[in-house]
Amino acid sequence: MKNEQIVLAQRPEGLPGDETFRYEDTEIKKPDNDEVLIESVYISVDPYMRGRMNDTKSYSKPFEIDEPLNGHVVGKIVESNHENFSEGDVVTGGLPWKKFNTVSSDAVNKVPSTEVPLHLYLSTLGMPGHTAYGGLLEIGKPEEGETVVVSAASGAVGSVVGQIAKIKGAKVVGIAGGDEKVNYLTETLGFDEGIDYKKDNFSEKLAEAVPDGIDVYFENVGGPISDEVFNHLNTFARVPVCGAISSYNSKEDNGPRVQQKLIKSQALMQGFLVAQFQDNAKNASEQLAKWVQEGKIKSEVTIAEGFDQLPEAFRNLFTGDNFGKQVVKVSNSLD
């Protein structure tokens, strides 16, 4: 039976171009004992994947040349050789960029409910939601009345960070690019302020938006935007460092050193990965699902249609052309 995959053709320099990816026809492997055959329905593209395209030691091992890329997927069980799964079950897991994957049954989990839009398991109810929840609550620890600033604020992680911070009673300032995104922060998500980093007056607007300084800065972007934010840290500020997307495609990433600022404000910066919060993942899942159900956490998604749209959708993460969570729909099997 016919299958398709996208492999890493060569390691990119800067923004991954078309030469980075290669489409291939391949076979569907018949599942062995304890294996399941899954049809990919929604495939997630996430900024951290850019790091895995480099051949450098990091927290997750590099993608291999000539092997399929790999990311979070919502899929449908087509055939199951394990008692825990039946044909038609909806599952999530980290899977190769293939239309069909045959994997060990422990590589995926059934979704807790199919009453929500299924792509939410790639955003608010998936890895980005857990990233926001753990990073903000376990490292940022916002208190009522404090000022929380989040960058890439309309994105999959940032939008959840800001809404949880509002639930916790903080004043929330979001940084995003362009009028549409900035308006979305205040009008739809309920942030107190939205600031456009693309405008010349970014620095002044930021200063105006945080008259009492910044207690928590949830770092998603790095680069010059964050350099500016660091000038406003309050005493004992906390900076969960989730991402530095503005620098992922750069070879040079120089800016003001942070040491003197951290001393002056006795501030904490902590890099983290969602995996470190796994002991609390069940609580986080339940709480996030409850907030979604109650309408307290809203989310936006950009859905590209078609397996061949994966590379372009991935690039959009860095050019800012997506809105909210970017996913690719590769099958209509769950419509």
Next chain:
Amino acid sequence: MKNEQIVLAQRPEGLPGDETFRYEDTEIKKPDNDEVLIESVYISVDPYMRGRMNDTKSYSKPFEIDEPLNGHVVGKIVESNHENFSEGDVVTGGLPWKKFNTVSSDAVNKVPSTEVPLHLYLSTLGMPGHTAYGGLLEIGKPEEGETVVVSAASGAVGSVVGQIAKIKGAKVVGIAGGDEKVNYLTETLGFDEGIDYKKDNFSEKLAEAVPDGIDVYFENVGGPISDEVFNHLNTFARVPVCGAISSYNSKEDNGPRVQQKLIKSQALMQGFLVAQFQDNAKNASEQLAKWVQEGKIKSEVTIAEGFDQLPEAFRNLFTGDNFGKQVVKVSNSLD
């Protein structure tokens, strides 16, 4: 009765020159009720004072123009109008750069013992020792077998950091400038390795010294030395940020941004001031005194002689011409 003081004549740019300071003759004020008259014996010069010479909001307020500078002093009570102090008592406190100070009795504390060299109350048993103790144990939290790196390692803070880390069973690598200081680290203080940042092969030597990576980096210097250290952080590394002395006299302080490195290693950087550990100060004092008594913490001091040597002694902190703790002896009254 004749008194002398040194005031801030103008705010320095870069390394403070002679024009920064002005000597003045002044009077000795007769102590009122509850006041004490103190003769300065040892006056401390410390890197953090450079920040107070700038007119910028920081954790401690700027020194004022035409007013005496101010720092830690070991002194002798000359006259007391408070029952807690008697003539001849040895006290410490933060006091103006004057030969004699008349202050409220609660501005100073009696030293717990006069059986140790009194200048130790400005180093291991004073602010630098408490800085090392709190920063290393409450933020760095070294565990047995881990690798601890400390910069400015032969200095008042760094030397204590490294020795406490050894007591806790860590492997300790110190960074200092010049053969004499580097040899002192391994031969006198018992560090496992000493590395000379002034040598061309610093980067290679550092890599060789930390084959298992770095679990704790106690940051005293900032700048390019630390940029190099950050390349070796282990997963869940801790970086107590105590100082950035290499940058205190610079207007520009640019280098590689740390965000991506912190994410990759899920590392923590935390700026701190000794004041935040004050709840534990009594324990720290007792423990440090015990270690000094047992010979487990050794220390080196550079003593300049004469009140007029204060500016030059202060400058030596930045040029690296001092060895260990730099103090100025301004009186023989306690010999």
